[in-house]
Amino acid sequence: MYVVAGVIRDARGRILLAQRPPGKHLAGLWEYPGGKLEAGETPEQALARELHEELGIHTTAMRRLIRIPWHYPDKDIVLDVFDVLAYNGEPSSCEGQQLQWHALGELSGADMPPADRPVLAALKLPHEYAISPEPTNPAEFLTALDRVLARGVRLVQLRGKTISRELLRELVPVVLDRCRAANARLLLNGDIALAQEFELDGVHLTSAQLMQHSSRPLPTEQWLAASCHDEAELQHAMAIGVDFVTLSPVSLASSHPHAPVMGWEGFAALCAQAALPVYALGGLRSADADTARVHGAQGIAGISTFWS
Ligand SMILES: Nc1nc2c([nH]c(=O)n2[C@H]2C[C@H](O)[C@@H](COP(=O)(O)OP(=O)(O)OP(=O)(O)O)O2)c(=O)[nH]1
Ligand SMILES: [Mg+2]
Numbered sequence: 001m002y003v004v005a006g007v008i009r010d011a012r013g014r015i016l017l018a019q020r021p022p023g024k025h026l027a028g029l030w031e032y033p034g035g036k037l038e039a040g041e042t043p044e045q046a047l048a049r050e051l052h053e054e055l056g057i058h059t060t061a062m063r064r065l066i067r068i069p070w071h072y073p074d075k076d077i078v079l080d081v082f083d084v085l086a087y088n089g090e091p092s093s094c095e096g097q098q099l100q101w102h103a104l105g106e107l108s109g110a111d112m113p114p115a116d117r118p119v120l121a122a123l124k125l126p127h128e129y130a131i132s133p134e135p136t137n138p139a140e141f142l143t144a145l146d147r148v149l150a151r152g153v154r155l156v157q158l159r160g161k162t163i164s165r166e167l168l169r170e171l172v173p174v175v176l177d178r179c180r181a182a183n184a185r186l187l188l189n190g191d192i193a194l195a196q197e198f199e200l201d202g203v204h205l206t207s208a209q210l211m212q213h214s215s216r217p218l219p220t221e222q223w224l225a226a227s228c229h230d231e232a233e234l235q236h237a238m239a240i241g242v243d244f245v246t247l248s249p250v251s252l253a254s255s256h257p258h259a260p261v262m263g264w265e266g267f268a269a270l271c272a273q274a275a276l277p278v279y280a281l282g283g284l285r286s287a288d289a290d291t292a293r294v295h296g297a298q299g300i301a302g303i304s305t306f307w308s
Contacts, residue, residue, distance in 0.1 A: 005034030070115035127299030149182035249282025271296035
């Protein structure tokens with residue numbers, strides 16, 4: 001079953017949710033307005049029709065946010081979610097459904113259909129994810145970090161796999177201060193204990209670490225990310241409740257010159273199986289951001305993409 005749904009915002013940026021009526025699948029839960037694709041419709045046409053039928057609005061611009069394949073016990077759906085960028089009219093309840101506006105920060109997904117939770121992650125995450133090089137020279141590294149933050153990057157992963165733990169411990173609070181000042185979130189590669197100690201925004205697991213965990217190792221209030229390279233890793237990330245992943249290598253990266261690349265078609269095929277936001281990684285440039293989104297990505301991740 002192919003379902004389209006729209007993220008509709010008011011002038012204050014709040015998001016519209018509609019309550020699923022009694023007697024229907026997932027009754028009582030709060031969803032993004034939308035419904036089933038009808039024969040011969042494109043997803044965009046179906047969403048414009050549904051939003052007119054359910055809310056009385058005319059949608060004039062939309063852009064795909066994320067597409068979620070989801071298995072409910074009684075049915076499989078693909079939930080194709082669009083950001084509604086512009087519409088005419090005031091949304092009102094045309095089918096007797098309850099409507100509510102919520103600030104994004106208030107939404108936890110608790111009383112929403114399970115398939116909508118990765119959509120919340122997609123809404124909260126930016127389109128760029130800057131992974132740090134090894135901070136072997138801290139002064140140079142911090143200057144580069146300032147440049148990355150000044151460019152508007154709002155999600156950073158600190159990687160210190162080869163430097164000493166003492167140096168990493170010194171660096172983490174400094175990097176955190178700079179990220180906080182820039183309103184950027186900071187994840188630490190691999191080290192859950194250190195990330196907890198310094199109250200970072202989350203942890204990014206290597207693919208090897210990901211496969212060692214049989215359940216989510218972090219509370220849901222923190223971001224849990226992981227590196228994936230194939231379908232088995234993606235499936236495991238979803239199974240243990242990872243919030244988002246990087247999928248690589250899309251193209252040839254200077255940091256991994258011998259890894260076989262998947263290309264955009266391979267990336268899109270894997271992404272279509274993923275019920276969570278996926279950043280494209282590996283040999284990409286900022287100019288690849290639109291290509292990445294067309295192939296199903298949340299955006300692009302990279303080291304040299306952002307740091308050089
Ligand atoms: N519209 C919508 N449906 C969702 C969301 N999340 C989610 O799991 N679903 C599921 C619930 C249903 O199984 C399916 C939508 O089917 P539906 O029967 O409500 O579709 P519809 O609005 O066209 O309803 P109908 O008039 O055809 O009865 O997708 C969401 O955010 N919005
Ligand atoms: Mg509906």
